[in-house]
Amino acid sequence: MSNPDDPEGKSGRDWSVVVEDGVAKTNEPVSSAVASPEAATRRHEPHEPPRQNVPEKLYEARKAVHNKRIDGPFRRFKWLVMLVTLAIYYGTPWIRWDRGPYAPDQAVLVDLANRRFYMFGIEIWPHEFYFVAGLLIMAGIGLFLVTSAVGRAWCGYSCPQTVWTDVFQHVDRFVDGDRNARMRLDAAPWTWGKVAKRGLKWSIYLFIGFWTGGAWIMYFADAPTLVHDFWRGEAAPVAYITVAILTLTTVVLGGFMREQVCIYMCPWPRIQTAMMDEKSLLVTYKDWRGEPRGSIKKAKKNPESYGDCIDCTECVQVCPTGIDIREGPQIGCITCGLCIDACDRVMAQIDRPRGLIDYATLEDCDREAAGGEAKPAWKALLRPRTLVYLGVWSAVGLALLFALGTRSHLDLTIAQDRNPPFMLMSDGSVRNSYTLRLRNMSSTPREMSVTLEELDGGVFWTDGIRRDAAARSQTFTVPADQTRSVRAYVVAPRGTAQQEFAFVLSTEDERPETDRGTIRFSAPEEDR
Amino acid sequence: MANDEKRIDQPTGTEFVGHEWDGIEELDTPLPRWWLWTFYLTVIWGLGYTIAYPAWPMLSSATEGLLGWTSRGQLAEEMSVADQARVSVGERLAATDVEKLLANPELMQQATAGGGAAFRVHCTQCHGSGAGGNQELGYPNLNDDDWLWGGSLTAIEYSISNGIRQPDADRRQGAMPSFDGAFDSAQMSALVSHVRSLSGLEAANSAGAQLYSENCSVCHGNAGQGDRTVGAPRLDDAIWLRGSSPEAVRAQILNPKLGVMPAFGDRLDPVTIKMLTAYVHTRGGGEDEVIADETSAETVTAESAVDGANEQP
Numbered sequence: 012m013s014n015p016d017d018p019e020g021k022s023g024r025d026w027s028v029v030v031e032d033g034v035a036k037t038n039e040p041v042s043s044a045v046a047s048p049e050a051a052t053r054r055h056e057p058h059e060p061p062r063q064n065v066p067e068k069l070y071e072a073r074k075a076v077h078n079k080r081i082d083g084p085f086r087r088f089k090w091l092v093m094l095v096t097l098a099i100y101y102g103t104p105w106i107r108w109d110r111g112p113y114a115p116d117q118a119v120l121v122d123l124a125n126r127r128f129y130m131f132g133i134e135i136w137p138h139e140f141y142f143v144a145g146l147l148i149m150a151g152i153g154l155f156l157v158t159s160a161v162g163r164a165w166c167g168y169s170c171p172q173t174v175w176t177d178v179f180q181h182v183d184r185f186v187d188g189d190r191n192a193r194m195r196l197d198a199a200p201w202t203w204g205k206v207a208k209r210g211l212k213w214s215i216y217l218f219i220g221f222w223t224g225g226a227w228i229m230y231f232a233d234a235p236t237l238v239h240d241f242w243r244g245e246a247a248p249v250a251y252i253t254v255a256i257l258t259l260t261t262v263v264l265g266g267f268m269r270e271q272v273c274i275y276m277c278p279w280p281r282i283q284t285a286m287m288d289e290k291s292l293l294v295t296y297k298d299w300r301g302e303p304r305g306s307i308k309k310a311k312k313n314p315e316s317y318g319d320c321i322d323c324t325e326c327v328q329v330c331p332t333g334i335d336i337r338e339g340p341q342i343g344c345i346t347c348g349l350c351i352d353a354c355d356r357v358m359a360q361i362d363r364p365r366g367l368i369d370y371a372t373l374e375d376c377d378r379e380a381a382g383g384e385a386k387p388a389w390k391a392l393l394r395p396r397t398l399v400y401l402g403v404w405s406a407v408g409l410a411l412l413f414a415l416g417t418r419s420h421l422d423l424t425i426a427q428d429r430n431p432p433f434m435l436m437s438d439g440s441v442r443n444s445y446t447l448r449l450r451n452m453s454s455t456p457r458e459m460s461v462t463l464e465e466l467d468g469g470v471f472w473t474d475g476i477r478r479d480a481a482a483r484s485q486t487f488t489v490p491a492d493q494t495r496s497v498r499a500y501v502v503a504p505r506g507t508a509q510q511e512f513a514f515v516l517s518t519e520d521e522r523p524e525t526d527r528g529t530i531r532f533s534a535p536e537e538d539r
Numbered sequence: 540m541a542n543d544e545k546r547i548d549q550p551t552g553t554e555f556v557g558h559e560w561d562g563i564e565e566l567d568t569p570l571p572r573w574w575l576w577t578f579y580l581t582v583i584w585g586l587g588y589t590i591a592y593p594a595w596p597m598l599s600s601a602t603e604g605l606l607g608w609t610s611r612g613q614l615a616e617e618m619s620v621a622d623q624a625r626v627s628v629g630e631r632l633a634a635t636d637v638e639k640l641l642a643n644p645e646l647m648q649q650a651t652a653g654g655g656a657a658f659r660v661h662c663t664q665c666h667g668s669g670a671g672g673n674q675e676l677g678y679p680n681l682n683d684d685d686w687l688w689g690g691s692l693t694a695i696e697y698s699i700s701n702g703i704r705q706p707d708a709d710r711r712q713g714a715m716p717s718f719d720g721a722f723d724s725a726q727m728s729a730l731v732s733h734v735r736s737l738s739g740l741e742a743a744n745s746a747g748a749q750l751y752s753e754n755c756s757v758c759h760g761n762a763g764q765g766d767r768t769v770g771a772p773r774l775d776d777a778i779w780l781r782g783s784s785p786e787a788v789r790a791q792i793l794n795p796k797l798g799v800m801p802a803f804g805d806r807l808d809p810v811t812i813k814m815l816t817a818y819v820h821t822r823g824g825g826e827d828e829v830i831a832d833e834t835s836a837e838t839v840t841a842e843s844a845v846d847g848a849n850e851q852p
Contacts, residue, residue, distance in 0.1 A: 070571070070574070275574070428669065429669070434823065437683065439777035442682075
């Protein structure tokens, strides 16, 4: 690697921007891979004269990406991730989880109608939405963690857009053949054969899209019942509308938009580029080793003046987003590593060391370019920034687990009638009215007792208990997984002063729990 | 920009736009073609929308739109759906005698909820939004256990339907004469003192008791227990319609104020009145009848329904 215009080129790479007259001179190549003219790309070969005129184009048609089949460690990892994520997506709603006779037996269920969220042994009520917020915070910090450590690994392997695009690209290969066959078919005139192939391919697209939408709705209702109702035309209209919309988005985004979603629509690549630093792993073409590129023939004749890259363009052909990694890090690169597989395979065939394209950090690239020792990629994972992210992520997770473990399965809320604040009864005693909400968050009906604490001489009855049965403690049966609203009339003897007192809710079943609520007892002024 | 000033990003062959931030320059990269088509589609959608829905302003109104949608029409539709949903409750209420309401906790609950809404429209002007009444003006408190005319469901329904002191012999009538000039000052003080002693506010005195039994006990009872048939208030309890101070009691004896209430049977339909009855009954002082707890729903409500039926308003 040497730039004739750059006297310091040998000592390392110059990341600075040349400033002339206060304006950055960006007419020079700026990306890492093209920092020197020899390393220019296929889009502008070094032997070509500098481009002076560009065509006036406002819009550009998409250039179809026909990625070639490849096998290798990263491809196999991608298969594995695809298998696991799709299995989770399609399989989860069918897992059963016995919660007794009063709750649904679906392991993961978002019960919008009854406002409950079930996840295995956890049941979340709307007022506990902070658990979901906590999970979302964990997901966010998890993405920070992953991005700072291994760059856009989310994009490359587990993003739904990537997984479904991968599925659709395999469908293309299954129906139309590999890269060259697909390119030929694209260019071919519309014959009946092509019509048939396109029809088959798009039918499979629709089929996949339909099942994608179909699996989604299973999370919102009892899956077996919903399937039954769905095919009999008895499911809720929203189920059919959701399936139709998700079929459409799956086919359009996965079947036709593909990498354009990542490049033009998704905010995450842009956010990630701001979160990565020179210590983050990314898929890099080691230009100091590969450039200048030349065919094997040329390199054999003149081994001194050529690098390791033989310009076979395998890395470009296998790329699912159709970029040339040799142009350097770019927004289109989802760091799936398929080009690493392709390049390693070629290097093995021509007896050159692997890793011309590899996961590396920009810092390591600098050191390697300056002749330093290559560092194993995993060492990039352990550094203060990732450890801090990991710490925060774990702390949020532990806090959530703690909150889950210690949360109560009953709850008492009290609202006092403010108008009128108190009532004089005919015997001179003072009555206050309260609305008690007894919440039973367990999946069995529970007997709960409500007892007055303090308030000497006070007794209460309710809208369901006659006044002659007024007492300091009353028992209520609260149905499973429900909140029971009770209107409580608390009466205290004549002369009782205004004071604070408490209702204590408790159960004496196999899991004794209590909750108490303090509230004011209003009374007339002394002189009245 | 003149052609010779055009600057081109050599690696991509794209022209610079000319914007630059900290050395990062913006390229004039062509938009994807589908973006353009999406834009055209939104324009077509927008035009179609303005044809289908009211949109274009004209001189006196706007275009009506092919679908004939109006916000008023949508409101009317939603209102009629809501009315439909209420029909069944209304029908069931119409078919249920008010004293049997307690046997049906679910219907009672719906009636109470509807009654709360009706109460806010028709009753709060006098009785207050919390049904707490007003002692200054003598509007009865509906939350307590002291009733002028009876606190069972049937009695309450009768009061709401027929009002208080409306011109008709069948309706609730009751009057208290003015005793202005009937007593001298000492007698007056003794009587006031006796009235207050009935509920323990003062010590008893025999002169007052004598005057009371001659003048007041016909309606208010010997011990001040009141008489609901004529709406004579109890005097032996802690609840005072117009105040318990000697001045308030004296004023009421000299120049009695008598509360009136419109006959809502003339204004409201029977179902609304049943709802109001249920609401007032559940304010905390409903007599004899009680919403049964689920454990003994059958027996208790049967008893209370009988009690309610036997009670004379």
